[in-house]
Amino acid sequence: xxxxxxxxxxxxxxxxxxxxxxxxxxxxxxxxxxxxxxxxxxxxxxxxxxxxxxxxxxxxxxxxxxxxxxxxxxxxxxxxxxxxxxxxxxxxxxxxxxxxxxxxxxxxxxxxxxx
Numbered sequence: 580x581x582x583x584x585x586x587x588x589x590x591x592x593x594x595x596x597x598x599x600x601x602x603x604x605x606x607x608x609x610x611x612x613x614x615x616x617x618x619x620x621x622x623x624x625x626x627x628x629x630x631x632x633x634x635x636x637x638x639x640x641x642x643x644x645x646x647x648x649x650x651x652x653x654x655x656x657x658x659x660x661x662x663x664x665x666x667x668x669x670x671x672x673x674x675x676x677x678x679x680x681x682x683x684x685x686x687x688x689x690x691x692x693x694x
Contacts, residue, residue, distance in 0.1 A: 609654065
């Protein structure tokens with residue numbers, strides 16, 4: 580599962596780069612949690628959560644990001660912005676990439692401003 584998850588993150592990063600975003604960092608951790616991708620979309624810093632779901636029987640990729648998970652991502656984003664001295668200097672948003680894998684082909688649903 581870790582390997583397929585890492586492959587999904589890499590494929591999502593490459594897909595977002597094809598959409599014109601630039602990768603700033605990957606797998607950034609703080610004591611609050613982790614952010615999969617930090618991208619730049621023109622003037623925006625974009626914190627991206629990549630969710631891979633093989634099936635939606637329990638919850639969709641977007642539904643699987645609980646309020647607690649959102650809070651951990653936001654706090655980790657603030658740690659990153661503080662470290663990079665970017666607090667109040669760049670607008671930010673939180674996106675979700677819902678990834679599906681069929682026949683070893685990833686497809687993506689990009690939800691901008693997901694939370």
